[in-house]
Amino acid sequence: MSTPSSFVTPAPPLRAYASTADLAISPPSHHETDDLARAVASPKDLRTEPGPVRFVIIALAVSFLTVFVVLPLVVVFASAFSKGISAYFAALAEPEALSAIKLTLLVAAISVGLNLVFGVIAAWAIAKFDFRGKTFLITLIDLPFSVSPVISGLVFVLLFGAQGYWGTWLQAHDIHILFAVPGIALATIFVTFPFVARSLIPLMQEQGTQEEEAAISLGASGLQTFFRVTLPNIKWGLLYGVLLCNARAMGEFGAVSVVSGHIRGETNTMPLLVEILYNEYQFVASFAIASLLAMLALITLVVKTVLERRLDEGQTRDDPSDH
Amino acid sequence: MTIEVRNIVKKFGAFAALDNVDLKVGKGELLALLGPSGSGKTTLLRIIAGLDWPDAGEVRIDGEDALGHGASERHVGFVFQHYALFRHMTVFENVAFGLRVQPRAIRKDEATIRARVKELLDLVQLDWLANRYPSQLSGGQRQRIALARALAIEPRILLLDEPFGALDAKVRKELRQWLRSLHSEIHVTSIFVTHDQEEALEVANRVVVMDKGRIEQIGTPGDVYDNPATAFVHGFIGESIVLPVEVTGGSVRLGGQPLNIAADGAASGASKLFIRRHDMQIGPAGTGSLEGAVRHVRSFGPIQRAEIALSGGGGKTVIEIDAPRDRELQAGEIISLQPRRYRIFAAQD
Numbered sequence: 001m002s003t004p005s006s007f008v009t010p011a012p013p014l015r016a017y018a019s020t021a022d023l024a025i026s027p028p029s030h031h032e033t034d035d036l037a038r039a040v041a042s043p044k045d046l047r048t049e050p051g052p053v054r055f056v057i058i059a060l061a062v063s064f065l066t067v068f069v070v071l072p073l074v075v076v077f078a079s080a081f082s083k084g085i086s087a088y089f090a091a092l093a094e095p096e097a098l099s100a101i102k103l104t105l106l107v108a109a110i111s112v113g114l115n116l117v118f119g120v121i122a123a124w125a126i127a128k129f130d131f132r133g134k135t136f137l138i139t140l141i142d143l144p145f146s147v148s149p150v151i152s153g154l155v156f157v158l159l160f161g162a163q164g165y166w167g168t169w170l171q172a173h174d175i176h177i178l179f180a181v182p183g184i185a186l187a188t189i190f191v192t193f194p195f196v197a198r199s200l201i202p203l204m205q206e207q208g209t210q211e212e213e214a215a216i217s218l219g220a221s222g223l224q225t226f227f228r229v230t231l232p233n234i235k236w237g238l239l240y241g242v243l244l245c246n247a248r249a250m251g252e253f254g255a256v257s258v259v260s261g262h263i264r265g266e267t268n269t270m271p272l273l274v275e276i277l278y279n280e281y282q283f284v285a286s287f288a289i290a291s292l293l294a295m296l297a298l299i300t301l302v303v304k305t306v307l308e309r310r311l312d313e314g315q316t317r318d319d320p321s322d323h
Numbered sequence: 324m325t326i327e328v329r330n331i332v333k334k335f336g337a338f339a340a341l342d343n344v345d346l347k348v349g350k351g352e353l354l355a356l357l358g359p360s361g362s363g364k365t366t367l368l369r370i371i372a373g374l375d376w377p378d379a380g381e382v383r384i385d386g387e388d389a390l391g392h393g394a395s396e397r398h399v400g401f402v403f404q405h406y407a408l409f410r411h412m413t414v415f416e417n418v419a420f421g422l423r424v425q426p427r428a429i430r431k432d433e434a435t436i437r438a439r440v441k442e443l444l445d446l447v448q449l450d451w452l453a454n455r456y457p458s459q460l461s462g463g464q465r466q467r468i469a470l471a472r473a474l475a476i477e478p479r480i481l482l483l484d485e486p487f488g489a490l491d492a493k494v495r496k497e498l499r500q501w502l503r504s505l506h507s508e509i510h511v512t513s514i515f516v517t518h519d520q521e522e523a524l525e526v527a528n529r530v531v532v533m534d535k536g537r538i539e540q541i542g543t544p545g546d547v548y549d550n551p552a553t554a555f556v557h558g559f560i561g562e563s564i565v566l567p568v569e570v571t572g573g574s575v576r577l578g579g580q581p582l583n584i585a586a587d588g589a590a591s592g593a594s595k596l597f598i599r600r601h602d603m604q605i606g607p608a609g610t611g612s613l614e615g616a617v618r619h620v621r622s623f624g625p626i627q628r629a630e631i632a633l634s635g636g637g638g639k640t641v642i643e644i645d646a647p648r649d650r651e652l653q654a655g656e657i658i659s660l661q662p663r664r665y666r667i668f669a670a671q672d
Contacts, residue, residue: 210407213374214469216394217401218421218476228424232411 076294079287091285092292099265100273100289106181107256107269108249111188115245119196120238124230126197127204128212141197144190153187153258179261184269187255192245199241203234203311236310243307247300251293324385324479324512325350326371331380333366333536340366341377342536348480348514353506355527356516359559363536364516368482371514372401384479400478400511404485406465408457414468415453418443421476443471446505463494467501474509483515487522499526520560524548532556554668557597564603564642566596570667578635583612589667597666600645601626604661605652611659615642620652627652631660 049057081088091097125131126138144152158164160177170177177183211233215225231238253271260267268276270289277286326348333341341363348354356364369375371382373394382389389397408417422436431439444450447467457465466486473481486502487495503526506513517523523530524544532539532547532555540552551557558565569576570589575596576582582596608614615631618641622628626645629652633640644660646652 210403210405211409213394214401214403214407214409214472215420215424217372217374217397217399218424218472219395219398220420220424221395224424228420229409 073294076287076290079283080291082287083284087284088288088291091282091288094285096265096268096273097285097289100268100270101292103181103184103266103268104250104270107185107188108246110185111192111249112242112246114189115193115196116238116242118193119200119241119245122197123200123204126201127207128209138201141194144193149191149252149254150258152190153255155190156183156187156255156259178259179263179267181267183259184256184267187259188249188252191252191255192248195245195248196238196241199237199244200234203237204230207233236307240304240307240311243300243303247296250296325383326480326512326514327381327383327386328367328371329381329383331367331370331377331382333363333370333375333377339536341370344380344536344538346531346538346541348512350512351510352512353503353526353528354514355523355530356514356533357518357520357523357530357560358533359518361535362533364518364533365484367533368484368514368516371480372399372482373397374401398476398479400473400476400481402466402469402473402481402483402486404488406457406462406469406489408465408469408472410457412456413453414444414449414455414457414460415440417457417468418472418475420472439475443475446474446509447471461494462490463498466490466498470505474511478511481511481513483513485516485518487519488517495522502526524560532559534559551597551666554595554597554671557666557668562600562643562645564598564600564644566598566640566642567670568594568596568667570594575667577613580635584662584665587667590669593670594667595670596662597668598662599664600628600643602662602664603644603646604663605644605646605650606659606661608657608659611661613660614657615660617652617654617656617658620654622648622651631658 092101122137122141126134157178159166160170160183161167162171177186211229212225215229216222220228250269251271252269253275256269257272257275260269260272262268262272262276264276270293274286274290274293277283277289326346328344328346331341331344332339344363344367346367356367358364366375370377371384371389373389373392373396376390384397384399394401409420412420418440419436422431422439425431440453441450444453447470449464449467449471452460452464452468457468460468466489470483470486483502487498490498499522502515515526524547527544529541530544530547531541534555540547540556542550542552547556548561551560557563566577568582569579570586570591572591573586574581575584575586575589575594577596604611613633614635615633617629618632619630620627625648627648628643628645631642631644633642634657652658
C-alpha cells in the first residue's frame with residue numbers, strides 16, 4: 001500500500017460542469033493545475049513571462065485580496081474586541097444573542113438534515129435513473145441559486161401570510177409558520193437545497209450504476225446496496241455538500257429576513273441580529289456576533305480544503321488510505 | 324442448471340435490441356454469445372441476469388420462471404466488462420460481499436465466510452492479494468477477483484459480459500485458457516458475451532452468432548466456421564472473400580463471365596459468393612475459374628498473404644488470399660484461382 005500510485009490508471013477529468021451554479025459549489029482541482037504550472041516553469045528559459053511582469057500580476061492579486069477579503073475580516077475581529085475581551089463575551093452572553101445563536105443552530109440543523117435526505121434522493125434519481133423530465137428536474141434544483149433570496153422569502157409570505165393562499169386556513173387552525181421557526185426553516189431549506197444535490201450529481205453520474213448492479217446480482221437488497229456500496233462511494237462528496245449547505249444555512253440573510261418578522265429574542269437569527277445591533281449603534285455586540293459567523297466561515301474554508309483533497313484522491317486512486 | 328429463453332423481445336424506443344430470440348443452454352455448457360456491437364448480445368445477457376426486463380417472452384432458469392424474480396433473487400453470477408469491483412473494499416471484502424448480504428437466517432458465520440473466501444481466492448490464484456484494494460490490481464487480476472466474487476454465492480449460472488474486453492491482447496489470451504480450465508473444473512453453466520470471434524471459437528463449446536437482435540446461427544465452433552448458415556455468419560466469422568455474382572439456372576457468373584463452379588442449388592438472381600481466404604487453389608494462368616495479377620505478397624509463418632487484382636472489371640476488384648508457401652508467389656505474376664470450398668448466399672439488398 002506504500003506506493004499505490006504506481007498501480008493506478010489515470011483518472012478521467014474530474015467532472016463536467018453543467019451550469020454556472022456548479023462553479024459555486026463543485027470542488028475545483030487546484031492541485032493538478034499547480035503541479036502543471038511548476039512542471040512547465042521549472043527550466044528557467046522556458047518561462048513565458050519576465051520576472052517583473054509576474055511580480056506585478058502576483059502583487060495585484062494579493063493586494064486585491066487584502067483589500068477586499070482580509071481587511072474586512074480583520075475589521076470584524078478588531079471591532080468586536082475594541083472594548084476588550086470582557087465586553088466581547090458580555091455581548092455574546094446577552095439573552096438576545098444567545099437566543100439568536102440557538103435559533104441559528106436549530107434552523108441549520110433542520111435544514112441541513114432535511115436537505116441531506118432530499119439531496120441524496122434527488123441526486124440518486126438523476127444520476128442512476130433515466131426518466132422523462134430529468135433535465136427539467138436538474139434545472140429546478142438550480143432554481144434557488146438563480147433566484148434572489150428576497151424573492152425566495154416572499155414566496156413563503158405569499159403562501160403562508162395572512163393574505164396568502166393558505167393564510168386563512170392556517171390562522172383558523174392556529175398554526176404559525178410565518179414569523180416563527182417553521183417559516184425560517186422553510187426559507188433556509190429552499191435557499192440551501194442545491195448544495196447537497198449539486199455536489200453529488202456529477203460524482204454519482206461518473207461512478208455509474210455498475211457497482212450497484214454487481215451488489216444486486218450478488219443478492220444485496222436495495223437498502224444494503226445503498227448503505228454498503230453507494231454511500232461509501234459518495235461520502236466525501238456528501239460531506240462537502242453538507243458543509244457548504246451548513247455554511248449557507250447559518251449565514252442566510254435575505255430570505256430569512258423576509259419571513260422572520262424580527263421578533264427580538266424569538267425569530268432573529270445571527271445574521272439578522274448583526275444588522276439590528278449595528279443599526280442601534282451597538283457596534284461591539286454587532287461585531288461580536290459577526291465574528292462568530294466569520295469564524296464559521298474560516299472553519300468551513302479549512303474543512304472544505306481538506307474535503308476537496310479527499311475528493312480528488314478518491315477520484316484518482318479510489319482512496320485506499322481511508323481504511 | 325439449464326437456461327431457456329423463449330420469444331424474447333426488447334425494444335429501446337423504435338430500436339429492437341432483441342427480436343424474438345429463442346435459446347436453450349444445457350447443463351454445464353460454456354456458451355458464447357458472439358456478434359458485433361448493437362447485436363443485442365449484452366441485452367440478452369442482462370435480461371437473463373435480471374438487470375434488464377424484456378418487453379415480451381420468457382426466461383426459465385432450471386425450468387423455473389425467472390422473470391418473476393429480481394436480480395438479487397436469481398442466484399446468477401454476473402461478471403462485468405469493467406469489473407465493477409467495490410472500490411472502497413479490499414479484495415477479500417469484495418469476494419465476501421455476496422456472503423455477508425445474505426439474509427440473517429441463512430448467513431454463514433464469520434469463520435465459514437473467511438474459509439470460503441480463502442478457497443475462492445485460491446481458486447483464482449490470487450490469495451496473496453486479499454488485503455489490496457481494487458485500484459492496486461492490474462486489469463487481469465481485477466477480472467479474476469470479479470469472477471471469484473461472482474462465484475462466492477454459488478451461482479446457479481454464470482454470466483460474463485465481455486469479460487476480457489478491457490484487457491490487452493496478451494492478458495486476454497492467458498485469461499481465455501484460464502477460463503476454459505476453470506470451467507472444466509467447476510462446471511457451472513456459463514454464458515459469455517464477446518465480439519471477438521477468436522475468443523468465442525477458442526473458449527466456448529457452443530457459439531451463438533447474433534446480429535441486429537436476432538440469432539443467426541447456433542452451433543459448435545467448428546460448425547459456425549465451416550458451415551455458416553447465413554451470409555452474415557460467413558462474413559463475420561473467419562476471413563472471407565466476397566464476390567458479387569449472378570446465378571442463372573445452374574451457372575454462376577462474375578461480371579458476366581461464367582465461373583467454373585456449381586450453383587449448389589442457390590436460387591437464381593443477384594448473389595454473393597463467399598470463399599475463405601485459404602480455400603483458393605492457385606494454378607498457372609488459364610487453368611482456373613478466376614484469373615488475376617499478384618500485386619503484393621507478404622509472407623509470415625507457414626503462409627503467404629497475397630493481394631490479387633482480378634482480371635475483368637478493369638482490375639478494380641482486389642482480393643486477399645492466404646496460400647501455403649510451397650509455391651512462392653511473385654508480385655506481377657498472373658495466376659489462376661479456383662475455389663476449393665465456397666458458399667453462395669442470395670444478396671440481401
